[in-house]
Amino acid sequence: GQNIDQPTEMTATEGAIVQINCTYQTSGFNGLFWYQQHAGEAPTFLSYNVLDGLEEKGRFSSFLSRSKGYSYLLLKELQMKDSASYLCAVKEAAGNKLTFGGGTRVLVKP
């Protein structure tokens, strides 16, 4: 099985940087996804890491360390529209199963 931990809530100021950590304990690993979810809406894909290191996509970056069971999502130049929940999800070694963490709600203040 999988155990995935991420903080429940974070607050940051518009224009600032926020880092959302995710730690996981798994019996198998086939990659880690980050999704963004606005309140009442569907999750939308942000990033995927399967190898160690940093993946950068515009204002968003995601980092993975497989040996430490650790990932983070970095949001730069925060905008009000970035206020949302961010979901960390680990893909098991077999099949296509995704196990999600509880999500981190990020509130961006002016």
Added chain:
Amino acid sequence: EAQVTQNPRYLITVTGKKLTVTCSQNMNHEYMSWYRQDPGLGLRQIYYSMNVEVTDKGDVPEGYKVSRKEKRNFPLILESPSPNQTSLYFCASSLSVGLYNEQFFGPGTRLTVL
């Protein structure tokens, strides 16, 4: 437009009254899945399907049934709904079960069982 659709979007029902939530995707995806989302518990997988006529239980399958008779459709059936099935439900699909295959989510169905 490539998408996953769900119907209904909102449903209020009573205990024991059978209901079906439909899910359809137009992307020719092999893999489809149902999740429920509850406060503090995150998204939990109910059932999934690797392809037509192939379905399997996820983490919380009790009280639910699914079928996959066609590639595009994956309905979720609650034979006898109970109040603890009040939740936000998402259907998702992905191209296959390969290494990198993001899941696309439907808009969600908010179900209340009285």
